[in-house]
Amino acid sequence: MTQDKLAFVFDRRAMLKGAMAAVACSATSSLGIKYAAAAEPPLKLGTFSVAIDYAPYLIAKAKGSFEAIQAGAKPEYTTFQSLPPINESLATDRIDAVFEAEPPALIACAAGIDVKIVGISCSLVQEILVQKNSKATTAADLKGAKIAVLAGTSSHYGLIKILGNAGLKPNDVHIIDMIPPDAKGAFETGQVDAWAVWPPFVEQEEITGIGRVLPKGDALINSIMAVRGTFAAKQPDKVKAMVAVINNTKAWMIQNPADAKAVVAKELAIPLEVVERAWPRHDWGATLNDAVIADMQSKANFLYEMKYVSTRVDVAKQAVDLSYLDKIRR
Amino acid sequence: MSKRITLNIGSKSVTVGRRRVQVLGRISCAIEAGSFVSIIGPSGCGKSTLLRAIMGLDVDFEGKILIGDDAVLGPGTDRGIVFQEARLLPWSRVRQNIAFALPPQADADTAAERIDRLIELFGLKEFANAWPNQLSGGMMQRAAIARALVNLPEVLLMDEPFGALDAYTKSIMQEELASIFSSQRTTTVMVTHDVEEAVYLSDAIVIMSGRPGSLVDVVPVDLERPRSRVSDAFVSLRFEILGRAFAPRDAPSEKASIWP
């Protein structure tokens, strides 16, 4: 008898079903609204490590120049501390454009990841740091030394090229693969004799007086802009817009060096004097001309011959896409 | 060479929580060399405490215990000890367990010979290299007694050694112990609550009272060995001791009930 009463007043199952339906409706409608608003995913940009060479990107980011490209969604900026996640993100469509030196992009090409080099931020010369009181005066003196460098970067290539020009083979030294934070500690505590790295790390050691650079070699670092191939295929206009932003920013930097340096120092959170010291080493007017492309090809050959990668990349044909630069010039 | 045990205890107290509880009262007696004495009494009367004092495991009491002419100051290899559980080392085989009791300076050859004889005597020959995990309760206790005898002790002390065994095994072990005692004649003190066992094995039975433990009575057992459990003398002595040791409590009053 009691059960019938309860069933009449309190059909619990029906109530539960009704409640679930109500929740589902409101959830889908609110999600639907949200989805309709963000139909376009935000632009995903990335850089590698702390470096002054992608200053155009830093300045464009600080000025908000990228935000005009994608309506309705702010770009996402990522800084990678090591190289593998960059190529992994490119291969899994988690990043659209990367500002880095060329070897990581060439490695991606060699591995079959669809990546295109579409622009260049600057060129700079590779320097090798040695301890302040080191007896080494030229690269040839580095025989038998312990040298820290991050494998797979243009500094790695640069080091080997400089050693080669001085008559040394890679086996004549001990190359130790370390990311810049670890290498900094090792260099400053004297556990390695030399360090092949890029600005601002070079300048930081010079200014604190712990290290000095060997006489210039002739190895170049090209800081480029690489885009994901599938992204470029789907949204070429956005790629063109980004390349234009970078070019315009470079022009502005050459006109307004003092302001540019200040922005870079702020964005990287490093002292202004470090940026001042590094600035003359960078050529902000560099373009993707034949000389630069040839330089990149020698790096691709280096990677293949040293067996770091298993295929040889034809840079001009496979890695570089000049069409965006051409479209802007016209 | 078995020895005489002289007990001269004034009292022994222990601290329980915050109070001092007296567990043993005045106990004064002598156990003749070569005799088998059982101590029986109700649970908690201090018989195990007394035995542990003789073992040397608990020497905090007023008074003195002498083995022969020497006072007991702590444990020693002159006394063989058997607990209620066999307490064999699970990671050693039977032979090594028996050998465990030997002091470090023991001569290897005589020791080995003695161990072999004991293994033979206790019927452990097939199990000499077995792990304790492979033995039944009775076999383990046999090994424990063999271990207690390996140093040819002057005195054998046993604390309810057969308490954990089933009735059938218990009888067999009692018979074996009786026959071993007949040949070795080591002074033996056994604590037990089994009156039949006491009557079967002992030359004299000491009856202890409840807390604080003291001697109520010493009953000689003059039956001839090997003893028969079913003879009239045996049975009547057993009942007599049962009556004396475990006197029934006063009948509970009808009013005293735990239910309201």
Added chain:
Amino acid sequence: MMLPVERIQSGGLHRRRGYASFVPLRPNAAMARRLIRIVQYAALPVFLLLFWEEAVHFSWVPRALIAGPSTVLVRFAEMIGDGTLFQHVGVSLSRLGAGYLIGTVSGVLLGVLVGFRPLAARSVEPTVLLLIPVPPIAWIPLLIILLGIGESSKIALISIGSFCTLFLQAAYGIRTGDKSLVEMSHALNKSDRALLWRVLFPGALPGILASMRIALALSWTLLLASEVIASSSGLGWLIWDSRNFSRANDMFVGMVTVGVLGKLTDSALVLLEARLTKWRRAFRDQ
């Protein structure tokens, strides 16, 4: 009186008064059972391998980053052929062995001391217990500063992991030794040394051996972590460097090798454990 025990003749199913037995009719029946067993073991791994191969073949996963089993196998053979795999394996195993042994032995000795002597416990344990919860990986920067970027910092990292595990287990095992056995040994007037090494330590040994397996797994993890920093050889370096240069096949060869070696080293420990604790598995009539 007929007892319910009768001879069972070979061939077929027999039921006598409720006793049933199956005796193989011909060799084929036993072989069939064996085959079914093999299938049960192998079905899932084979299925996963096939799925992996298809996933790479149809690019369900980025082919540049993940290599299929066939590619990995080919690369595996290449690396064995030119000796590079053995070189990496040798370097890694020597680091692992040194770190694991140092950590295990020191952990056991200190743990036994602390478990047995209250004075040692009072002096040493508070400090050790404060350091143990620090994850070994967090020690890396300090180890590199103190010991440099060579072999010693790697071996030290590995030994920290084993030490912590074994120290805790050894101290615990000694402290929870069977008190009845301790009393029995006291009654036999055994010295402290005999008590420790013949009664307490053998009792703690099964726990210590189990802990050693855990420490070994941890040591493998720490080995790979240490080889990522400033190394130029070893399985961890192989995996890291291959990842750097997007050489998926090399990376997978490294991972598979680590997995296989991890299993082999663990099995070695299991064998050791079985040898040393035979007494535990014995039971009546066995």
